[in-house]
Structure formats: structure tokens, C-alpha cells
Amino acid sequence: MGAFDALRIASSSLGMHQTWLDALASNIANVNTVVRTDETAFQAQSPIVRAAAGGGVEIVGMALTDPEGRVVSDPDSPLADADGNVRAPENDLATQLTQLVMAQRGFQASVQVTKDAQDTYRSALEIGRR
Template identity: 30%
Template sequence: MGLFDSFAISASGMTSERLRLDLIANNVANMNTAGRPNDPNNPVYRRRVPVFAEQLRQTMAANSTEPRGAGVRVKAIVEDPAPPRIVHEPDNPLADQDGNVAYPNINIVNEMVDMITASRAYEANVTALNAAKSMALKALEISRG
């Protein structure tokens, strides 16, 4: 693996984790957004999560055709299939004929755990990128000396 490969791998990890953090922030921001149960005109927000996939590339070596890792990418953004949380609020303007309002089934504790995990993964990629940069600078120093 070349030096620039490690830069690209760390950068792809940081980009993916940043998107994950954006989705978590969006989930938290919409956790109290009301909707009507079973109303296609007023749908309930659904929790969104990224699906990561490994990026592969073919090696250029003449004796090898096996793919090598080249980072990570977001393959898809999927919605949580969990049913919405139904709350009886007859005074809410979005209440149905039974007085029920639907809220996203988002648990703040799960979102906070996901946020901590994503931020730690982002930090790990920053650390790897800084280590690769430091090694490149040392190699330049050695070649000058």
C-alpha cells in the first residue's frame, strides 16, 4: 500500500463518518416531529442510518489479481422499519379521529451511543491520517539529509 492510498482510505472513512453524524443529528432533530398515523399526506419521519461498504480496487501487480482494500463508502441510506410511537393527544392538530398522533420511534440513548461511536471512528481516521502525514514528512527529511 502506498502513502497516498493510506490518505485516501482515511479520507473515505472521515467522509463516511461525517455523513453518519449528519444523519444522527437529523434523527435527533426530528424525534419530536409529529405526523398522522397511516396518513400518506402527513408521513411520520423515519430514523435514517447509513449502510457502509468496503471499496475495493484491483492490484496492479502482474502476479496478483486479488482486490485490495481502498477505503469505505456509504452504500445506501436506509430507513428504520420500526413502527411509529402512537401518543394520545386529542388537542394536537395532527391527531386522527381517535385523537392519536404518531411520532418517530427514535430513542435518544441509541442516537447518543451511535454519535459517540461515529465521532470516535472519525477521530481514529484523523489519527491514522496524521500518522501517515508524519511518516511522509520524516521520509522527506531523511531523503534531504
């Protein structure tokens, strides 16, 4: 492992976690978005991640939930069909909030690795100056 590999790996992790956090923000904002039953539901996003060559991670795509969503009864909605139904996303708040905690902690861990690597490199430079 080279001198700056820890920073490169932590940087790729930061980028992945930021993308995940952005997707979760959109998913949470749209958890209660309903449409007419003849339309497609909001599709929650989740990054597809794989190990990168040489270390770190890379995002290779985004997984989407089912566009069919689920049909729910909401006769008071202006979007309701003749039967009083609307289409809601296959996206529940509890799952999204659980993933949000995981993404935040992963991001924080990557930040800490970056700080620790910078401190180590700074100490090595100080030793070299003496």
C-alpha cells in the same frame, strides 16, 4: 500497500463518518417530530457501508426506519386525530446519542490516522533531504 494508501483509506473513513454524523444530526433533530396518523412518520437514516475495492469504505445507500412509525396518544396536539393519537417516528434519542458517540470516535480516529500518516510522510521527506 502504496505510500499514500493510509491517507486514502483514512479519507474514505472520514467521509463515511461525516455522512453518518450528518444523518444522526437529522435523526436527533426529528426525534420528537409528530404528524397526523394518516401521514408517514419521519424516517431516521443510517448509512449502509461496505468495504471498498483496494481498501477503505464506501457508502452504498441509506437505511430508513419504518414509515409507519408508532402511534402515540397526545390528545393536546393540534395534529391529533379524533381518538387523540399522532404518529411519531421509530427513532429514540438514546439510540441516536449512542450512535453519535460511536460516529464521533470513529471520525476522531480517522483524523488521527491522517495526522500520523502525514507526520510519517513528512519525516520520510526530511530524511530524503539530508
